[in-house]
Amino acid sequence: MSILLFAESQQGKLKKGSTELSSYGFALAKQQNTTFTIVTINCEDADQLANYGASKLINLKMETKHFEAHAYATALAEIATKEDAKIILIGSSADAKYMGGILAGKLQAGYVTNVVGLPTSNDPLTVKRSVFSNKAFANTTLAGAINIIGLSNNVHEEISQDSSTTVEQQDVQTTAKCTQASLEQSEGKATIADADVVVSGGRGLKGPENWGLIEDLADVLGAATACSKPVSDMGWRPHSEHVGQTGKPVATNLYIAVGISGAIQHLAGVNASKIKVVINTDPEAPFFKAADYGIVGDAFEVLPKLTEKLKARA
Amino acid sequence: MNQPTYYELYKLLCTHNNLKIFFIFVFHLFLMKILVCISCVPDTTSKINFKENDTVFDDQGVQFVINPNDEFGLTRAIWFKEKVGAFVDVLHVGQASADPTLRKALAIGADKAIRIDTPALDAFVVADQISNYLQANPYDLIIAGRESIDYNGSMVPGLVAAKCDIAFVNTCVQLEIDGSTATATREMDGGMEVLSVDLPLIIGSQKGLVEENDLRIPNMRGIMQARQKPLEVVTAVESLAKSAIQNFEKPAPKAAVKLIPADDIDQLIDLLQNEAKVL
Numbered sequence: 087m088s089i090l091l092f093a094e095s096q097q098g099k100l101k102k103g104s105t106e107l108s109s110y111g112f113a114l115a116k117q118q119n120t121t122f123t124i125v126t127i128n129c130e131d132a133d134q135l136a137n138y139g140a141s142k143l144i145n146l147k148m149e150t151k152h153f154e155a156h157a158y159a160t161a162l163a164e165i166a167t168k169e170d171a172k173i174i175l176i177g178s179s180a181d182a183k184y185m186g187g188i189l190a191g192k193l194q195a196g197y198v199t200n201v202v203g204l205p206t207s208n209d210p211l212t213v214k215r216s217v218f219s220n221k222a223f224a225n226t227t228l229a230g231a232i233n234i235i236g237l238s239n240n241v242h243e244e245i246s247q248d249s250s251t252t253v254e255q256q257d258v259q260t261t262a263k264c265t266q267a268s269l270e271q272s273e274g275k276a277t278i279a280d281a282d283v284v285v286s287g288g289r290g291l292k293g294p295e296n297w298g299l300i301e302d303l304a305d306v307l308g309a310a311t312a313c314s315k316p317v318s319d320m321g322w323r324p325h326s327e328h329v330g331q332t333g334k335p336v337a338t339n340l341y342i343a344v345g346i347s348g349a350i351q352h353l354a355g356v357n358a359s360k361i362k363v364v365i366n367t368d369p370e371a372p373f374f375k376a377a378d379y380g381i382v383g384d385a386f387e388v389l390p391k392l393t394e395k396l397k398a399r400a
Numbered sequence: 401m402n403q404p405t406y407y408e409l410y411k412l413l414c415t416h417n418n419l420k421i422f423f424i425f426v427f428h429l430f431l432m433k434i435l436v437c438i439s440c441v442p443d444t445t446s447k448i449n450f451k452e453n454d455t456v457f458d459d460q461g462v463q464f465v466i467n468p469n470d471e472f473g474l475t476r477a478i479w480f481k482e483k484v485g486a487f488v489d490v491l492h493v494g495q496a497s498a499d500p501t502l503r504k505a506l507a508i509g510a511d512k513a514i515r516i517d518t519p520a521l522d523a524f525v526v527a528d529q530i531s532n533y534l535q536a537n538p539y540d541l542i543i544a545g546r547e548s549i550d551y552n553g554s555m556v557p558g559l560v561a562a563k564c565d566i567a568f569v570n571t572c573v574q575l576e577i578d579g580s581t582a583t584a585t586r587e588m589d590g591g592m593e594v595l596s597v598d599l600p601l602i603i604g605s606q607k608g609l610v611e612e613n614d615l616r617i618p619n620m621r622g623i624m625q626a627r628q629k630p631l632e633v634v635t636a637v638e639s640l641a642k643s644a645i646q647n648f649e650k651p652a653p654k655a656a657v658k659l660i661p662a663d664d665i666d667q668l669i670d671l672l673q674n675e676a677k678v679l
């Protein structure tokens with residue numbers, strides 16, 4: 087019995103969520119009275135995870151340089167079998183959710199996504215996961231001989247541990263099913279998936295020409311930019327920025343909604359964020375019921391002032 | 401005038417009733433076959449409540465619709481049908497209560513609906529049923545959604561891909577098919593990736609695959625035609641669930657919003673920094 091944790095990396099560097107996942111891994115191993123092993127793939131700075139309490143850290147060297155779901159799933163299935171893993175821990179990134187189903191299928195493993203905390207019981211293994219786009223939680227039991235837990239973002243505290251983690255390298259051969267023809271990646275910009283702060287604009291901003299206001303605020307905060315559905319439908323912003331029930335989910339520390347009314351479908355997708363701030367001219371806008379802090383005011387006056395003050399503070 | 405597409409040619413030839421059977425046979429040999437997997441979910445405006453001691457979703461007064469992610473995929477499938485020629489079947493694993501939703505899929509252009517008659521206990525049961533169906537009924541392209549918006553599993557297409565050992569492209573926002581290869585654009589965190597992959601392929605579709613205003617509303621003609629189209633009910637194979645929901649919980653009620661005057665931005669910054677500790 088052991089726990090295997092897959093820490094993602096991108097272009098050789100660990101992704102941001104890997105420390106939270108490792109902290110969860112340690113707590114889980116303690117709870118299950120066992121040890122845990124961290125696996126990385128083509129990662130150059132895996133040793134950064136050496137002080138999170140894992141007994142072992144295995145970096146797999148694979149020929150495919152970039153993420154390829156089938157190859158990754160095959161490699162992880164192999165190592166999980168070799169390490170006799172009973173629980174596999176993965177994150178909630180687009181890549182993790184892409185690969186998770188394939189991995190579960192290969193291992194005939196039980197699998198749950200969007201898990202929000204440590205198991206509430208061990209026999210049977212029971213976890214709480216978020217369902218209905220954050221409108222409810224489901225306490226779910228898992229009955230696989232192996233089970234995969236997909237952890238939501240931003241649900242577990244990051245705690246490092248003094249540990250004697252050994253680091254190994256292993257070569258793996260796997261075959262990919264997809265060939266990458268091209269890749270377009272925004273360099274150095276925070277993404278909705280892993281930013282601590284997301285600044286989001288709605289129809290209240292009147293038009294794409296005003297998005298400088300959103301971008302300026304995002305810049306001082308190191309935040310990612312997002313938008314409501316109609317804003318992307320009208321082509322003011324790319325679809326990739328659409329957040330909500332039918333867009334991207336947001337589970338960040340701070341979500342700032344500007345000129346967004348707070349329709350049920352929008353809130354469903356952003357409610358998992360810790361602190362929500364709304365700026366809206368209409369005090370009756372439903373977003374005020376879901377937010378922690380609110381300003382009843384005109385975005386065109388409030389945003390420049392807020393950006394200015396934050397800049398002065400920095 | 402453009403050259404007629406295979407589909408137009410097919411439609412034209414099929415008006416000759418005695419030739420129809422023959423041509424359906426011939427076209428089956430070289431038209432792409434697409435299967436769209438559909439989950440029926442509560443309409444996005446539904447109130448989420450539970451009954452029987454919070455163990456069962458309360459569907460009283462809830463309207464069920466085609467899962468939005470599946471609807472984007474279905475719309476792209478119908479686009480293929482009309483532009484290059486394809487057979488589009490829709491499949492649902494579940495009970496008869498889903499039949500009206502399947503009829504809607506037929507009304508907006510699918511050719512045939514299949515319902516595998518068993519409660520969709522969890523993603524593993526659903527994936528087992530779909531995979532089993534695919535073994536006996538091969539398709540070139542299988543379209544599922546990135547996730548169903550009720551249980552948010554994001555599991556079914558990956559499970560099917562592994563079980564059938566076929567390629568899978570998730571969060572697919574663009575899809576072109578040329579012969580036996582597909583070019584699919586995948587949205588990832590902070591970027592896009594274009595993948596080239598051989599058919600058969602399963603995709604996880606989402607918004608972007610088609611535009612919002614490409615979505616179709618069934619018209620009278622479509623609804624009438626849908627009544628004539630086949631809805632096959634297939635017996636399920638045995639399969640075991642690997643997960644079970646014990647009970648549901650609602651999130652704790654939120655404290656009231658703290659309102660800050662629009663001319664006191666300093667206060668907002670102070671609260672975010674010292675109270676919420678997020679700056």
Ligand SMILES: Cc1cc2nc3c(=O)[nH]c(=O)nc-3n(C[C@H](O)[C@H](O)[C@H](O)COP(=O)(O)OP(=O)(O)OC[C@H]3O[C@@H](n4cnc5c(N)ncnc54)[C@H](O)[C@@H]3O)c2cc1C
Pocket residue numbers: 287288289290291313314315316317328329330331332333344345346347348349350351352355365366367368371383384385386444468
């Ligand atoms: C099936 C379905 C799925 C959906 N999924 C999503 C989803 O995933 N995400 C999503 O966002 N929506 C979704 N929607 C749409 C949703 O119902 C709303 O229509 C949408 O969220 C509204 O966007 P908005 O708040 O930008 O615009 P509006 O509702 O028009 O709100 C604009 C707001 O701006 C305020 N405002 C105006 N001027 C100013 C100003 N100068 N300064 C400050 N505030 C100002 C107004 O008071 C108003 O509250 C979905 C709808 C359906 C039917």
Ligand SMILES: Nc1ncnc2c1ncn2[C@@H]1O[C@H](COP(=O)(O)O)[C@@H](O)[C@H]1O
Pocket residue numbers: 437438439440467469470491492493494520523526543544545546547548549551552553554555556557
């Ligand atoms: N009961 C079902 N019948 C057919 N397809 C389903 C069913 N449940 C889920 N799917 C498909 O799998 C996708 C992902 O669902 P899920 O894994 O439940 O989030 C959905 O968008 C559907 O395409």
